[in-house]
Amino acid sequence: xxxxxxTPSHQVTQMGQEVILRCVPISNHxxxxxxxxxxxQKVEFLVSFYNNEISEKSEIFDDQFxxxxxxxxxxxxxxxxxxLEDSAMYFCASSELDEQFFGPGxxxxxx
Amino acid sequence: GENVxxxxxxxxxxxxxxxxxxxxxxxxxxxxxxxxxxxxxxxPQLIIDIRSNxxxxxxxxxxxxxxxxxxxxxxxxxxxxPEDSAVYxxxxxxxxxxxxxxxxxxxxxxxx
Numbered sequence: 685x686x687x688x689x690x691t692p693s694h695q696v697t698q699m700g701q702e703v704i705l706r707c708v709p710i711s712n713h714x715x716x717x718x719x720x721x722x723x724x725q726k727v728e729f730l731v732s733f734y735n736n737e738i739s740e741k742s743e744i745f746d747d748q749f750x751x752x753x754x755x756x757x758x759x760x761x762x763x764x765x766x767x768l769e770d771s772a773m774y775f776c777a778s779s780e781l782d783e784q785f786f787g788p789g790x791x792x793x794x795x
Numbered sequence: 796g797e798n799v800x801x802x803x804x805x806x807x808x809x810x811x812x813x814x815x816x817x818x819x820x821x822x823x824x825x826x827x828x829x830x831x832x833x834x835x836x837x838x839p840q841l842i843i844d845i846r847s848n849x850x851x852x853x854x855x856x857x858x859x860x861x862x863x864x865x866x867x868x869x870x871x872x873x874x875x876x877p878e879d880s881a882v883y884x885x886x887x888x889x890x891x892x893x894x895x896x897x898x899x900x901x902x903x904x905x906x907x
């Protein structure tokens with residue numbers, strides 16, 4: 685059964701550094717999403733992406749964040765200048781219609 | 796925007812008993828309600844979902860009910876087993892391609 689994949693599984697970075705989190709959505713899916721989950725808390729929506737553009741973004745998704753689909757398979761989340769409070773698990777998800785399937789996540793630790 | 800409340804936050808049951816988790820939502824335009832199971836350190840896994848055109852859906856030991864008038868939906872797990880121990884999240888969405896708004900989660904512990 686096809687699954688969403690994400691790399692890396694764990695990323696440690698210094699405050700102020702740029703990070704890029706990578707995702708490969710399920711191949712026939714049209715909608716892509718990024719969510720984050722701070723340890724022990726609920727999953728929070730960051731951004732949704734369709735037809736090569738952002739369709740919706742949350743208040744969390746400020747100017748420090750960007751998303752890109754650089755080729756036909758990858759979907760990336762970039763954080764330009766990381767802050768301590770960006771430490772969280774970042775999940776990519778994709779859907780063909782409304783059923784969203786999540787990747788295994790990237791644990792981002794900002795020191 | 797949408798707000799999803801989930802109760803209880805923790806639930807401890809004896810193996811074989813039933814577990815019920817309840818969620819309420821605020822946006823009457825929401826019409827898709829999935830439930831996710833998340834084991835420690837793992838991805839949220841979709842276990843069942845319901846759309847607004849039905850009131851109940853069942854899949855083996857898991858069932859979900861939806862009351863659109865009252866804006867609440869519930870997850871029922873019967874004959875619980877230790878492997879059902881996990882955090883369960885409800886969510887709501889308006890349509891295909893729309894964001895999921897998650898509830899706060901319920902930590903379920905099934906005691907053998």
